[in-house]
Amino acid sequence: MSERATRVVAVANQKGGxxxxxxxxNLAAGLALLDKTVLVIDLDPQANATSGLGLERSPGVSLYPVLTGKADVADIIQPTPYANINIIPAEIDLAGAEIEIAREENHLAVVRREIDRVLTAGVFDYVLMDCPPSIGILMTSSLAAADSIIVTMQCEYYAMEGLSVISQLVQQMRESGVNPDLTIEGIVMTMFDVRTRLASDVVSEVRQHFGDLVYDTIIPRSVRISESPSFGEPVLFFAPSSSGSIAYKALAQEFIKRHSLPV
Ligand SMILES: Nc1ncnc2c1ncn2[C@@H]1O[C@H](COP(=O)(O)OP(=O)(O)O)[C@@H](O)[C@H]1O
Ligand SMILES: [Mg+2]
Structure with a gap:
């Protein structure tokens, strides 16, 4: 597989929430503030990343018409109100893409083909894909297109359940040759509640199992984080000095550091 100058990372977990x-x-916002150029691809028909970055959902503006050959991917990329962040939005129609893609021969490769077209322009340092919360064709095709995966886990019981399913998918992708180099590059623990013993126990357990795969940065549960989507703003801009903002800035720094290390 050819080396890409742009790193394509899927953020995945088949659990919702x-x-x-x-x-x-917020990782996109953190990277953007560090002068990295980021393309967010919203692959969830719920379009929460789209609205969270201040865009309205609009019919025909998503990967859906691209995957069905009705639009060119370059025409679908939208600027956001935030410097260095562009997006391929989602819309509810994207749900229909599952069926359309399934009809294509070699269907797991179609998202990859379109992303590769974007990458040849070479303007993005990172592509971050927001995966839907179910194992369908959109999620598997995203994983087929990714260089690596970040799994987010809520600091609660059963947090690790999601990971075994994704690990199996990764193994299948590697062994079948669909994406031979795919790796889980990291686990990000989210919604950490400092007041509960449970949250600390879950983090220790996950660290025990997965060691360095777990990001040092832990994202706290924060009211500011939960408020910011309704304003269409990343928490880094909505409440810059909040604990959530500080954590996501640290995550962006750790992310860059991890990617700069020789693999
Ligand atoms: N660290 C956090 N603190 C508080 N609320 C959070 C935090 N992270 C996410 N949320 C909220 O929890 C809900 C689910 O988060 P979301 O990122 O949409 O999960 P997913 O994309 O995995 O379904 C959203 O309402 C979001 O605003
Ligand atoms: Mg989501």
């Missing part, structure tokens, strides 16, 4: 979208939006 584990902080995937929040992490995509």
């Amino acid at each position: 584990v902080g995937k979208t929040t992490t995509v939006v």
